[in-house]
Amino acid sequence: MPTATATTGLFSSFLIWCFKDYRAYLALGPGGPPYNLKGWAWITFGIRPFALSQSGVTLVTDYPAEGGHLAMERLPHRRGPRATLGGIAPHRQLSQHPPEIMRNQIISLFQRAATQYPDILSLRKSLYERHHDALFVSQKHLESGDPSIPETSIISRGEIGHMHPDMSVHLYLSPADARQAITKEWAERHRLAVPRDSWVKNKYAVADTYLMIYGSRDEGELAHLKVMVESAICFMTGREGIKIV
Template sequence: MNGYPVLSRLAEVSGFEQLQKLVRSHRTMVFCTASAAVLLPFAVRDYQLYLSYGPGGLPYNAFGWLLANTLRVFSREQLSPKPYDDNKLPFADESGYLPTGFLPRRESPRPKLGSHPVPQRQLEQLPSADVRQELIDRFKQLGEDATEKGLVEVKQSLYERQHKALFVPSARHQHAVAQQTRGEISHVHAGLDGSVHVVLHPVDCKTIFEQGWGQRHAFSGADLNPILPVNIPVNYLLIYAPRNQAEVDTVMSIVRAGVQFMTGTREALG
């Protein structure tokens, strides 16, 4: 047929027309195939990012990844201190638990966080293994000391399900905010991250924001029931991972303020 250009051209036209007919008759299949070709590389990178956080509150697999992406629609703004100016918040008319003027300004810009609302994790400014272990050990010691005083009990986090958390004991009075979290006060993300979730007094929350030490969870202030059995108060904050001894001291002071607020005591903690 190469010797007959006219016939070759007719064959090309005939083949193109057949292709047009195939596309028209299988539009849905063709659209899905083309979309998959475009989106697959993005999906693979996004899934790898999800796995890089380490295990968290959602299943550590493709189902958890799909659920995390689905939950993006419930994400809220996380960086403005304005919500803590609301005088209708519980205890807004009382003083906070962080000593006035105590919290230093954090010396770096806020770290970049993962794009998924859960698990909430830092992607940069991560601590060394030694600093992270120091934080974990100090957090554990605080739990033991506060348990001896009858202020907390230590058990598996309801939010993360991978880490031990401090709780207001069930036998102790739980105020409105503690009831929202089912008593959970704080937990450390003991993987590569080393950040901390803690519930704080509204005044202390505002101080945290102003001094650059943390931000809200994407679901703070949102009621996800009945989608998830989670009700996260606006006081629920992520505290950025400490990178040195001085920052471990600061983060632990924040956790102690959380324990005091959630247990309703101004007793000094170790």
Template structure:
């Protein structure tokens, strides 16, 4: 066999090294393939670590949950800022008699300043990873949900989230408000708003309010919004408030969600 090295004859090498060189030459394709897998493994490991760093969500925070969200990627939206589906005639009809109405009040929703926060492309959990809110802000947001429920006990109630981690409190439609509107789908079971530890939140808005919230920079669709009946079409991620003025906007959006979902 010819030497693998241009200036060294194979037979001049020690016997153990001869065996290694011979095996490498015979399995060069295998070795090349293995080297090609290394970068892919690095990408997958980083992706998994990013998934775990988001914390608990709708899927288990473990390898099985990560694999599940990978499998769901083909179903997910490529562009969560595209609002064209929110004003198609078919979806307007499916959103119920109040889907085309706004519940934000007469005052126009202001434009959110600055860039949108970073939201990694995982199907679930959907979280922002920049410009997150402080713990006291998150506590105030959850307190506001509680106040909404206390002021409207016939329509709303606070329970543990069913869409996300059960450690999160969520605003639900009262159990006696059944049957649920068709647009809420089979998976929400009446859950309409919840807040994440990062300060971002999910809410079900009317078609009009979801479009305005997205186009004014306050929100984006979930990757599975309106996909295969998994989540409502107007299930949006509302970004974490950065200051008191944005908390007021967040309260308007949450109140609009409550008004819309209890109008049916």
């Protein structure tokens, strides 16, 4: 009888945990997986076991300390503590939200990049999010056979980055640039951006330098985001000298 009581108690606790976790999943809003019980179950039991821990998202020991872009090395340290993030997919920023006035400026940054470099960039629906537009390596350039295009671009199917409704940004940087962004507290790894030596590397088409860039809170931080987006484009397209005007 005590065993049955203990089992019932454990099952009840599990159901309560599932209910709370499901509500937290819905609170993140739509993005990627189905926005329902099926989507929650897939993320919780099919994906979360392979994800980085909360403490692992600032790991940089697998990234090189040298070889990044000079502009990234000159990036200052972000002021204040890190923003709080939640979820895996969707992956969202839960604190330090930028003012609404920043939204169109961040959108414009991606649009201007695609307009300026139509031979190597394009804007279309994100393959990760499915609800927002994303900046891509153009299909023509991705399939050109250019040896300077990194494996990361193939893994991501060309997706470079996108903005979320909370104005945070998912972005692929080079390994050395990712180290700069994380150590200076502008970003952290997506929880599926596991190191390249992990047995679950590149799972779900997520490579090791897929980062969450915290939302730009003012014009100064937007200027730093611009540096990161330019560096991401250089890395993912294999073209240097990208400047968004």
